[in-house]
Amino acid sequence: MNEAKKPFRPLREPFVVQDATGVAIRDRLKDLTPQDEKVLRLVGAHLGSLAAADLALYSRAGFERTNDSWAARKQDLTARSSSRWAGAITKGTHDQYALARRSQFTHRDNLADGIRTLRHRLSLPIGEKGTKGKPGGYRSPAEWFHKSRRLHILEARLTTVQEDIATGRVHVVRGGKKLARNRHNLTAAGLTETVWRERWNAARWSLSADGESGKRFGNETIRVTPDGEASIKLPKPLQYLANSPRGRYVLSARVAFRHRGAEWADRIAHNRAVAYEIHYDVARGRWYLTASWKRPAVQAIGLEAARAGGLIGVDTNADHFAAYRLDAHGNPVGDPRRFTYDLTGSADHRDAQLRHALSRLLRWATRIGVSAIAVEDLDFSDGKTREKFGRNKRFRQLIHGIPTGKVKARLVNMAAEHGLALVAVDAAYTSKWGAEHWKTPLTSNKRAMTRHDAAGIAIGRRALGHPIRRRTKPPRHHQSDGGGHRNVQADRGTRGREGLRRTRNGTSPPRAAPGRAVTAGNQRVQHRSGHAAEHEAWHQDSLPLSL
Template structure:
C-alpha cells in the first residue's frame, strides 16, 4: 500500500531537505556509476566495500538504501537490455522470413506472405541491415556487462537539446532535471520505533529525519543528541490513515520517500498491511470456500470494456450482465487512471450485487503470434490489442483494492471461455428484449470456473457417440483434474477439399428419406448440443445447477 501527502515546509525545513536531497543524490550517482563499471564481475566483497564507504559519509541505513537502489537499477537495466535484444532478434527473424518470399507471393508451407511491392521490399532490406547492426552492438554490450542508465530520465535529457519544441525554458528544464534526480528515500525496519529509523514519523505526525554528519554539524542547534532534525511541518494522510497508524503502532516496516515536484514537497509512505488472523484449522481451501459462499462476480476483460455477471453459489447467473467501459488509449497516466476506475467500478458492483469474490482471467500474453492464431498481416493488430490491455497491472491493482474492500479475487485459466460461453450460455440467457453478447456469456463461464464448476449448464456422462470416438477425460491447464475438458472436443469434422459432404439418400420419387433425415438430425444434435440426451442414454439433472 502506498499513500501520499504534501508537506508544507517552512523556509528552514525546505533548505534542510534540499541540501539532504542534493547530498544523497550525489552519493547515489557516484555509487551507481561504480556499480555499472563493475558490471557482471560484482561480488559480495564489492557490495560490502561500497556500503562501508557510504556509511562513513552518511549512516549505515542511508548507505544500505543507496546501495540497494543502485543494485536494483542495474538489474532493471540488464533486464531491459535483454528484452530489447530479444525484440531485435524477433524483428530480424520476421523481416528475414518475409524477404525470403518473392514479392506478392505466399509460402504454402509456412503461410508467410511476401511484401506487396518492390519498393516496400527495398525499404525492409535497409531496415534489416539497421536492425542487425543494432543487435550486434547490444549483444556486445550485454556480453561485456555494460548497461546505460540515465538518472532523471532519458526523455528529459533529450529534451535539453530541443527546448523550443518541448516548450521549456532553460531554468524550467534545470528545475525539472534537479527534481527528477533528487530523491530522499528511507527503507523501513520491522521492530524499530515507528517502523523506520532514518525518517521517523509518530502517530501524531511529528517528523524526525536522521541527518548525515556533514548536515548534522551545520544544523546542530535544531537536532537532538542523535542527530535527528525535527521538521516544523506535520504529516497528515487524507487517505488510508487508519492503516498507516496501525502499521506504525505495531512497529511494522514503513518506507518513506520525500520528493520535490513543481516546487512542492511530497511525502510517500509504503508498507504491506498485516494479514488478518485466521481461525485455527482454516487453510487455503477454507478461504476459497468462504470466498465462494456468497456468490461470485465473473469478469471478462476486453479491449474497450469489462463484462461482468453475478453468479449465485450454485453457478447460476442472476439478473442481467453489467458493462464497464474503459479507454486504454493515450498516455500511461491516463491508462493507469482507467485501471483504477475499472477496479473501483468492479468493487462497487460486487458490493451492490452481494458477491463475495471477483473471478478474473489469467491473461498471460506471449510474443509468439503463431500460437495465438494471429499470422501475417494480423500481427500488427494483435500487438496493438495486447499493448492496449494492461492485464498484469489490472490484476495486481484489483487484488490490492479488493483486499482493502474485504473481497477475494480468484484468477482462473482463460482457455476457451468465449467459445464455451457462446455455445452453452448465450442463447439460454438471451431474451426478446435483451440479447446476451459473447463477452457476457464468457463472464458466466469465467465465474463458474472460479467456483470449480464446468462450463456446461447440465451434467452428463461421456459415452461413445455415433460416427465419433469416445473422448477421454482430460485435465485442466493447471495440471489438476478439471470439471470439464479444457480443450473443446472435435466431434464434428467440417467438409473440406479432401472430404466431400455425404449426400442424403432420396426415395424413388426424388424426395429425401424422412426416417434417415430424422436419425441424422438426432445425431447432429448430439454433436452440437451437449445438453441434449442422445439415443439410449438417460440424463439426470444436478439439483444445484439450474436447467434454464
Template sequence: MALGFVAITEGSWPVARRREAGRGLRVLTAPFTVAAPSGARIRDRLRVEPADATVLRLVGEHLGRHQRADLAERVQLGNVRAGDTRRAERKRKLTAVSSSRWAGAMTRASEDQYQLAVRCLYDERAGLRRAIHAITRRLVAPCGKGSKGGVRGYANQNERAQKQRRLHVLQARLAVVESRIAAGHPSITVGGRDLARLRHHLADAHLTETDWSQRWRARRLFLTADGESGAPHGNYTITVDPEDGTVTLVLPKPLRHLANAPRGRYRLAATVRFSHRREEWLDRVTAHGAVRYDIACDPASGRWYLDASWTVEKAVQPSPDELKASGAQMLGVDLNADHLAACVLDVHGNPIGEPITIPLELTGCTATRDGRLRAAISALIAFARKNACTGIAIEDLGFAAARATGRESMGRGRRGKTFRRTVAGIPTARFRERLRGMTYRSGLVVAAVDPAYTSRWGGQHWTKPLQRQSKKTTVTRHHGASVAIGRRALGYGIRRRPGVTGHHRRMVVRRATGQAVTPPRTCGTASPPRTAGTPSQGDKTRPFQGDQLALFPGPQDRSEGHRDSSTGSVRGERPALAIANRNGTVAWYGSGDGGRWTAC
C-alpha cells in the same frame, strides 16, 4: 502469458482437442489464485515552507549525487555473486559523506536498480528474438502468394525489402543486448530515459529549458530511508511522530550546520496525517515496526509528498478448487480498452442476472487515468459484493509476445495499426496490481485464467443465451467472454453442448440432445412399433402404450359419396383420426378436415 501473477496452484490444464483442419489447440495453463499483496504503501502531502523546501532539495541533491556514483561502481562490477558486490566497502565510503543509515539505503537502492536493469535486458532479448523469428519465417515464404506451411509471405517485393531492413536493425539491437548481458553492464539512466531524450525535443513537448531542468533535478533527488525494526517509530533516519504528525530527518555530515533539532536532525514545519489506512500505519509505528519513507517532489505543481510503505504477512488465498467447493458465486470480468464487461456465475457455471458494462476512460494525465481506473475497480468490487460473490475471475494478460511481434501477427495497414494501438492502450499491468490490492482489502479473491479463446468461444456460445436472458442490457461478445472467463476459473469448459438446456423448460420443443441423441433414420420411414418396455426415442414422452394417433378408415355409409372406380376411393372423402385405448378399442374419432370429435 504470466506477467506479475504469483501462481499458488501450479500445473497445466491439458485440453488436447483437435480441430477439424488438423491443428491442435494450445495447451491451457490451469487457473490459479492471485497471491495477496505483500506490502502496503500510503501517501500524504507535505505542505512545506520555502525554507524547508530548500533544505530538502540540498539534502536530496547531495545524496542523489553520491548514490549515482555508487550505482556506476556497482554496474562496473558486473553480474557477480551477492558476496562479491563489495557492498561493505562501498557503504564505508558513503558513510563518510552522509551517515551509516543513509549509506545503507543508497547501496540497497543501487543493487535493486541493477537487478531490475538486468531483468529488463533479458526481457528485451526475448522480445527481439520473437520479432526476428517471426520476420525470418515470413521472409522464407513466397512473396505475393498464399501461405506455405502455415506461414504467409509478404504482399509484395517492396514490403519484403522493408522487412529485410527491419530484420537487420533488430539483429543489430540484439547483438548490443547480448554483449551487455555477457558483460553484465546494463544501461541505467537515473531520472528516466524518456525524460533525458525529451531534452532534445523541448518544442514538441511545449517545455522550456527551465521547466525541463526542474523536472530533471526533481527526478534525481534521493530522499529514501529504509525502515528499521526497533527504531523510534520504525525509522530513525526519517521519523514521523504518530501523535502530532511532525516529520524529522537526519542531515548528512556536510549539511549538519542546517540542523534545527538535537543530534543533527532537521524538523519540518509541515505535518502529515495519513488518512488512508491510518489505523494500520498507527499500529505499525506504535509497535516500532519497520516503516520505509520516501519524500518526492512534483515540480509542475510545486508540491511535496511523503510515502510510507511496509511489508505485511503473506496471506494464503484459497485455490480455485476450494472456491468451487465452497459453493460461492464468481464474477467473470473481461478487460477492454474502454470498458469492463462483467457477469455473475453460480457454482455450476451458469450466468445469473443481467451482465453489466463499466466505462473505463483512460485519457488525460497519469493521475487522472489512475483515478478513473480505481473508480472502475471500485464499481466492480461493489457489484461483486452486492451479488454475494466470493471471487473475481480475470484473464492473465500481458501482451508481451503480441507487442514484440505486433507488426507481423496483429494485422497490417491502417486497420492493423489501429488494433495494435488499442492493445497497447489496455492497462493490463496497472489493472492487475490495483485489482489485487483493492480486492484483498475488500475480502475478495482474484482468480486468473489463461486468455486463450475466451473472446472467440464466449462470443460464439454465450452471446445469444445471455441476450435471451437479459431484458435491459444489450449483450455484446465481451459479456460472452466474461462468462467464458468465469467458467474457466471454476474449472468448466467454455463451449456449450448443443441442445443441453433450452431457454424455456416448458415451451422449448427440443430435448437435451447433448446427453441423449436421437439416432437418425432415413427420410420417409416410419418409427418401429413400440411396446410398453421399449424406451422412448422420439420427441415426446409416452406414458402409456396405446396413447398414440392412428389412421382409421371412415365409416362406410352410402351418403359419403360415390367411389371412384379408377382409384378405389370415395370422392370428397378425407381420412379420419382416431385415438385408441390401451386395449385397442377406439375411444374418440373425428374427421380429418377439422370436424367434431365424438366419443365412442
C-alpha cells in the same frame, strides 16, 4: 476429406491469487517554510548525486562484484553521508540494477521474436497469404526490401544486448528516458528549459530511507512520530543546517495518514520497520511523504471457498471491463455490466480512470454479495512485436491498450481491501467459446449481449470448474428424428455420422423439403421406409407354381 485442425493446447487450472503483502500510504507535507524546502532540495540533490555515482560504479563492475567491493562502496558513501543513508543508497542501487537486468532479458526476447518473424516472412514468396497463427509473405518487393533492412538493424541490436548481458552491464537513465528525450524537443513536450530542468533535477533526487525493526518509530533516518512530527537525519556535509540535536532537521509540517492510519500508528508504536520517501511534484509545487511496509504473507482462501457463493466473471478489454454474475452452478444471473474507462492522455489520467473503473466493479461485487472475482491470466509478451502483425497497426494498438499489468497490480490490492478473492483462469478460447455458446441464447429484445459479455460468462464458468458450453439435451426415447435433430453431432469425416453440424450461432440446420436430393442431413437414407428411395414401383418375381 477431413480437415486438419490445430490441436487445443492444455488449459491451466484456475487458482486463487495470493494477496499483496506490500502497503504504501501517502500524505502531503503542508505549510513548509522556505528553509524547509531549501533543506529538502539540498539533501535530495546531494544524496541523488551519490546514488547516481554508485549505480554507475556498480553497473561498470559487471560480474566482478564481491562482498568486499560492496563494503568498500558503502564505506565511501558513509564518509559522505551516514551509515544508514549509505545502506539505503546501496540497496536502491541493487534494486535498480535487478530491475534493469530483467528489462534487458525481456528486450532480448522481444528482439529475438521480431527477428524470427522477419526471417519467416522474408522466406515466403511475395504476396503469399498467411495461415492461422503464422503471417504470410510481404505484399510488394519494396516492402520486402525495407523489412530485409530492418532485419539487419534488429540483428545488430540483438548482438549489442547479448554482449551487455554477457558482461553484466546495464543502461539506466536516472530521471527517466522519456524526460531525457524531452530535452531535445521541448516544443513538442510543451516545456520550457527552466521547467524541464526543474523536473529533471527533482526526478534525480534521492530522499528514501529503509525501515529498521527495533529502532525508535521504525526508522532512524526519516522519522515520523505518532503526533505527526517529521524529521530527517542530515548527511555529514549538511549537518550545519540542523535545527535539532544529533544532526537532525525537524520539518514544520505535520503528517496525518488518513488511509490505513491506524495500521501505521500500530507499527510505529511497536517500533516495527516503516520505510519513508519524500517526493516533490514539480507540476503542482507540492511535497509528499510516502510510508510503506510489508505485511506478513497470509494464505489466501481455498478455491472451493471462493466458488461457494458464486462469482463475477470479468473480461478485460481496451476500453472497458465486461462483467457478468454467475451463481455457484455456473448459471448467469441478471444482465451484463460494463465498466468503461478512457486510457488516453497522461499517465495520471489513465491511472485514475483505471482505479475508478475498478472501484465501481468492486463496489458492485460487494453489493450483490459475491465472494470472488474471476479474471483472465493475460500475457501479451509474445504478441506485442510489430513484426507479427505487419501493417495491422490498429490491432497492435488494441493489444497494447489492454492494461494487463496495471489491472493485475491494482485489482489484487483493491480486491483484498474489499474482502474479495481473485481467481485467475487460463485465457485460452474464452472469447471464442463464450460467443459461440452464450451470446445468442442470452440475446433478447430487452438484453443486448456482446462478445465480451459472453466472454465474461466463459471466464466465470471456467473459474467455477464448469465447462464453458451449455448442457445439451438428453437423448431421445428412440433413434429416429421425431423430436428434431440432436444438438451434439459427430464431426465432419467421422464414420457413421448422421445429420449436419449445428450452425455457429447455435441454431439447427433447415430440414430438406420433400422430394429433394437424398442427403445424410435430412435423413433420407435408403433403408428407411417411406423415403424417396422407395417411391419407385418394383415387383418381386412370382414363384413358378410347377415347383
